[in-house]
Amino acid sequence: MKAIELTAPGLVAFRQTELPEPQVAPGEVLVRLRAATLNFADVAVATGAFPGATFPMIPVADGAGEVAALGEGVSGLSIGERVIPHFMPNWQGGAMTSRHVAAMRGITLPGSLAEYVAVPANSLVALPAHLDFVQGAALPIAATTAWNAVRSAQLRPGSVVVLLGTGGVSIFALQFAKASGATVILASSSDEKLERARQLGADYLINYRATPAWDEKVLRLTEGRGADLVVETVGGATFARALNAAAMGGTVFTVGFVSGTAVSIDLLPIIVKALRIVGNSTGSVADLGEAVRAIAAHRIVPVIDRVFSLDETGAAYAELSAGGRHFGKLGIVH
Ligand SMILES: NC(=O)c1ccc[n+]([C@@H]2O[C@H](COP(=O)([O-])OP(=O)(O)OC[C@H]3O[C@@H](n4cnc5c(N)ncnc54)[C@H](OP(=O)(O)O)[C@@H]3O)[C@@H](O)[C@H]2O)c1
Incomplete structure (x- = not known):
């Protein structure tokens, strides 16, 4: 062969x-x-x-x-x-x-x-x-990971989700979050990509090059409340901002390391806001099966x-x- x-x-x-x-x-x-x-x-x-x-x-x-x-x-x-x-x-x-x-x-x-x-x-x-x-x-890696993020945070209509970048995991998370009725705030380096994300249903768009303090923008957009779920696909460069952008009791779903794995953070937001920091390493065959069922039901492409x-x-x-x-x-x- x-x-x-x-x-x-x-x-x-x-x-x-x-x-x-x-x-x-x-x-x-x-x-x-x-x-x-x-x-x-x-x-x-x-x-x-x-x-x-x-x-x-x-x-x-x-x-x-x-x-x-x-x-x-x-x-x-x-x-x-x-x-x-x-x-x-x-x-x-x-x-x-x-x-x-x-x-x-x-x-x-x-x-x-x-x-x-x-x-x-x-x-x-x-x-x-x-x-x-x-x-x-x-589907196996990216969709299953995004599915696990959405499921872990128990998204429902009105939940607020923050997504970082427009790679494979973020775009599947956008599609699952919209299928769950959530409001999506997406940050990207490119206005052209932000426009493509808008066409897929992203509600608020932030160019993280023009607005490096995207976490503060998330807080402004949510009237100080923050996001119920931040899908952390980037790692070292963004983790501290992800903690700041999360709402009380919110989930920071930690999967990515495109900017490295080393971080220096203040523990206070985790303690004071009782955040859930959830690590994840892709998912099982059963998780993939569930993600596929959601994709079929919502005709997600x-x-x-x-x-x-x-x-x-x-x-x-x-x-x-x-x-x-x-x-x-x-x-x-x-
Ligand atoms: N642990 C797990 O379960 C699991 C599963 C799958 C993937 N991952 C990991 O998750 C990460 C993402 O995976 P992927 O497949 O989606 O990667 P990818 O397709 O390569 O996408 C990475 C995206 O990250 C964005 N980005 C880079 N620096 C950024 C920053 N400072 N702020 C915001 N966005 C930034 C870029 O988006 P823009 O071009 O729009 O700026 C880039 O396109 C990787 O580290 C991968 O190994 C982990």
């Missing part, structure tokens, strides 16, 4: 190769992959910053495709069915354990830049009928900024690692 391998840490170390087709073990399904999408973590893996990968490896955690063969004992799936293989196939539900973390597609297991992959049948989620393969491939071919894998990684050029997700089609 045709595959892209990453031969060593580095964004220029991709090579196209032919590999034997994987054999399906009992309980597994052979998936003919049709598309992949990139996450920030894929760049971290490719640059050697994410632990666990051994080279050469087939990169990219997230993908989608169709069932090509069924292993012994697999029922309830049929050849040709469109599916999304979850990138942590052993994490069916509940709390994450080290056993789940040890098996991640695109890191310690073969990823999505190959024609075929063999995965446990119970790690597959059906691709909603209104989505194509690239849109389906956008993932935002794919650009689609690259397999031959353009290096260019796709370069686009994501440039930081801040894309809006939503970047896809790679087979």
Whole structure:
């Protein structure tokens, strides 16, 4: 089968190769992959910053495709069915354990830049009928994380949500927050991207370059109350402002580190406002299933900024690692 391998840490170390087709073990399904999408973590893996990968490896955690063969004992799936293989196939539900973390597609297991992959049948989620393969491939990491954020804060009509930037997680969080009836305040570096966010339903827009104290603007927009949920996708540069922007009892859903992981903060806002600082590391197959059900029910269409071919894998990684050029997700089609 045709595959892209990453031969060593580095964004220029991709090579196209032919590999034997994987054999399906009992309980597994052979998936003919049709598309992949990139996450920030894929760049971290490719640059050697994410632990666990051994080279050469087939990169990219997230993908989608169709069932090509069924292993012994697999029922309830049929050849040709469109599916999304979850990138942590052993994490069916509940709390994450080290056993789940040890098996991640695109890191310690073969990823999505190959024609075929063999995965446990119970790690597959059906691709909603209104989505194509690239849109389906956008869901495992980014949509599940955004779903967990919205669920953790128990959003309801009238809740206020703050989103930072217009990357994959923020745009899914925007779509889920609007589906929940919440008011969304979104900050981006670009007026053009803010306009695109407005078209997706964002209620208030802040250019964080023009208004670095975006947290104060959030407080003004909410008459001093603050946000019920801040989805912290940025990390070091924004965490203290996220605490300031949160309402009493609000949730700072902490997932991202695009600006690093080191922070110096004042504990007082956490104590005085009784904030919930909730850490999250993507989500389980069950979480992905719930996110997909919400996406199907609300006819949510993932935002794919650009689609690259397999031959353009290096260019796709370069686009994501440039930081801040894309809006939503970047896809790679087979
Ligand atoms: N822990 C988890 O569960 C989990 C799951 C998924 C992702 N993540 C992490 O979450 C982060 C975001 O992921 P992603 O896939 O959405 O990344 P992404 O698509 O690369 O988006 C990153 C966005 O961050 C925005 N940004 C950068 N600096 C900013 C700042 N100072 N203030 C506000 N926004 C800023 C930019 O938006 P503009 O261009 O609009 O300015 C940029 O597009 C990454 O660190 C990723 O590893 C964690």
